[in-house]
Amino acid sequence: MRTVSHWSGGTFFAGTSTDTAPVTNPATGIVTGSVALANVQDARAVIDAAESAFPAWRDTSLAKRTTVLFTFRELLNARKGELAEIITAEHGKVLSDALGEVSRGQEVVEFACGIAHLLKGGMTENASTNIDVASFRQPLGPVAIISPFNFPAMVPMWFFPLAIATGNTVVLKPSEKVPTAALWIAQLWAEAGLPAGVFNVLHGDKTAVDELLSNPAIKAISFVGSTPIARYVYTTGTANGKRVQALGGAKNHAIVLPDADLNLAADAMVNAGFGSAGERCMAISVLVAVGDIADTLVTKIAERTRTLTTGDGTTNPDMGPLITQAHRDKVASYIDTGEKDGATVVVDGRTVQANGGPDGFWLGPTLIDHVSTDMSIYTDEIFGPALCVVRVDTYDQALHLVNASPYGNGTAIFTNDGGAARRFHNDIEVGMVGINVPVPVPMAYYSFGGWKNSLFGDSHAHGTEGIHFFTRGKVVTTRWLDPSHGGINLGFPENN
């Protein structure tokens, strides 16, 4: 049985802890390996490696850093199929979806390849007589990335290309459920010529996270996961003087207005509701049907949902399994409760015949109509293939519903009315908005992030906000002395 170890200072690192967690293939239920769970000493050893590598990497020229980034990009592009296979084997998502996530991560690497331009500062000559002012941004030091199970490659790649490009060193703590992708990426960095210690992988649970949150060497934390843990990481990390961006959970609504093309809207709902078995923070989990289109729209979505196949992601079905048996049972119990509370289960995934192992964590796509806002299936983040339909009479009711949600990650509207769409993107209290686009994940050169309980901190991921997050500004005011600059003046420096 293979053991997934840490990666520290450019090599595998076993650590001293004997604690491990099982690594499971969700399509078969078979345990395929185990992952090390760091104790405090192991975590400190990995953090020390990142700290030791920082001074030299900070002082490495942008030309040399960029060379490594371009090489990493080329290697990743050539070998991303290997990474996708690792993702499917541990997460369960279908191979094409796994490849898609790697490609979206690769876009951030490509953005980071332009770091020389992105880090350009400002300069003002003769701001005051014979005085020049220059501003630039410098790296922070060792930074930590703590990532969730649902995007083993893409979510870490939202952060580490920019953290590394800007001159920081990185400790990545992946989800213990999907640990191998991070190790594969670490080896790719080494092959690309990244100096030892610049990119490190620390496996573990709360013990490892707490050390990252408290160790003074760690200067910043990028966290992605559920809202309660995001809130904890933000509160603890900032109390310890660290810069923190903590992206949390979601409950994304899509509004369909009566004038929308209902066939296109139905396609979009199926794609956004059931892609990756609903285990996406940008999945649509609530459809808000406005006016008298609801019956027709639900029928169209149900027809499409019934055609979906569920199975082992390596065999090219539409949808794979859920991440664990416990999670599968939790999602199913939400559907049970919704049904008991009076919702209508139109398509029932609880009895799905999946094309995969008998012990896989199967739950088919489930469409639930007549959901009301007091039901737990509406209020809670389900994170599974359960698409709820809430019916309202007017646009204003729909808008109010979305804005009343404690989450604000993504949302979408389907309409052919430009005025309504414009009003929506102005009024909606959500960070990422799609107009006839169901999963509006921003490109790498824009920033990714939600509002309210979907993000704690004030920086979103990647784009220019990512550059700012991983750097701090410095302003240098310069005068080269000549004899005319002498004299005593205790007043506050004024410009003249």
Ligand code: NAD
């Ligand atoms: P999770 O919160 O359980 O775990 C996230 C990370 O925190 C993991 O690395 C995990 O090891 C660590 N962790 C877990 N419990 C901890 C604890 N008690 N103390 C300290 N650290 C702990 O999340 P998950 O189940 O892996 O991922 C799914 C969640 O992530 C969903 O809520 C989803 O919406 C969210 N997510 C959000 C975004 C976004 O961009 N907002 C993106 C992807 C996933």
